[in-house]
Amino acid sequence: VLHLSLRDLGTDVVLSAANFVDDVEHCLKAGTSPHLAEQRVGHRDFIxxxxxxxxxxxxxxxxxxxxxxxxxxxxxLDLALGKYVYDTVQETGRLDLVEGFFHETRRYG
Known part of the structure; x- marks a missing residue:
């Protein structure tokens, strides 16, 4: 699971999985899902x-x-992964475009 939102995953989900982060201190603050899991169990051993x-x-x-x-x-990383997913789905022919979803897509080339 690529967890791009701050609080979408419940603590049970977080604690039952193998968790990897980009930066431990940055990810375990501000009420993020990993932070809430840390508060629940009192340690960071699940990382x-x-x-x-x-x-x-x-x-x-x-x-x-x-x-x-x-x-x-x-x-x-969000941008790079989004571009990778877009390109991969487009290559498979399974890309469904939603007209007008993005106001502008060609601003920077």
Whole structure:
């Protein structure tokens, strides 16, 4: 699960999954889903690691439970992932455009 919203996932969901974040301190504040989970259990042990940990091999991604990535400090990641998903769906021919959904899409090329 790519968790792009701040509070969409309940604490039970968060605590039953392998959680990865971009920055622990940034993600566990302001009432985010991971922060609420921390407040509920009183620790951060449910955080498996950071994006850096995964990319460098310091943390592995388990395949026996759901994985949640909460990139609350990486706005550019939101854009990159959105573009990737858009391109992938477009390539499969399954893209359904909603006319007028975006006011402007060509501002910067």
């Amino acid at each position: 498996e690691g950071t994006l850096h940990d995964v990319l460098t091999g310091a943390a592995g991604v388990p395949d026996d439970k759901p994985v949640i990535f909460s990139p609350f400090g990486l706005g550019v």
